[in-house]
Amino acid sequence: MSPWIKQCGLFLVALVILPKTTESKKDEVLYCSACLAIADELNYSIRQTDPKKMIHVGGFRLKPDGSLTDKKVPLVRSETHLTELLEGVCNSMSDYALYEDPVSKEKSYKRFAPRENDGGNFPDFKNFKFDGPESSSALKFACESVVEELEDDIISLFANESDHVAKTLCSEVSGHCTSSVFQHSEL
Template sequence: MASTVLRLGLLLVVLSACSLSAEGKKDAVLYCSACRAIVDELSYSIKQVDPKKTINIGSFRLNPDGSMKDQKVPLARSETHLTELLEEVCNKMNDYAHYVDPNTKEKSYKRFAPRDDDKSAFADFENFQFGDGPESSKSLVFACESVVEEYEDEIISLFAREADHVAEKLCSEVSGLCKATVPSRGEL
């Protein structure tokens, strides 16, 4: 009886250790890059909206005095527009690939596909790694979806009220997915 209890206890310890290791750690480079790519893509999309466009927010009920309480806010940073952008942002991760800096050998994910209004092409394609392995854009899409799901409210809140340093605030301070340094535009 005692040996059966001991074996059962040992089995539980082994199973719990296996389940902890099966969860694994998040790939720091992947998740940091996904967070920064989200910020970059949302920032770009917001800049594409005409600043004169507005949206009505507020209640559409009549007040006792017969008036309606609503207000106009800029469309680009409205919660409605930001929610729509978040629904599509992870599709843009296919424009990113695993990149190894030729000088520092530092790994990250960078945008390789130029945008419509970006006339400069990236000349260092040999430093990008394309493929179906764990460092593919599919992994970045999954990481993006995870970040958006976990931090959706924070992302919307930061973009609704902030215009500067969103990447540092979201990716370093709020989520802790990145170290405190923020790369220059184009380096994610």
């Protein structure tokens, strides 16, 4: 056989084998924290929405008798509202930083920036690791990945007002928070 055929064969074998061996494992701390942050931010946004507001849902087709099939549902848990909230949820990831528990030395991303109605309740900053914009951009990327992967599940969970949305979403649905470290934390 000519040498170029052998080289082409080796190249093709490498193309088949290398992608399987170079797959990287997702950073569990990063993805679990992103998932928990999504749940927290959505819960906060839902609590800030007026529960009395209603939205019209249904089709705009006429029934045989000439009436429309239209009904009002609360805006708070509507699919339309949840989709809007989900589109902007990852923009708040810059308010999170890597936190190391002083006792257990466990790491996770936690919110350090107080919200408007928190009354200026600032956390203890000495346990946060501020690594600059690359840290929050990694969390934002993880957030966007989780949202893209689980958008329908997230909307479904929040629309049905599940009691433990964070635990259900991050442990059971996504599997991002499966280690024993996260099972003991505040899911």
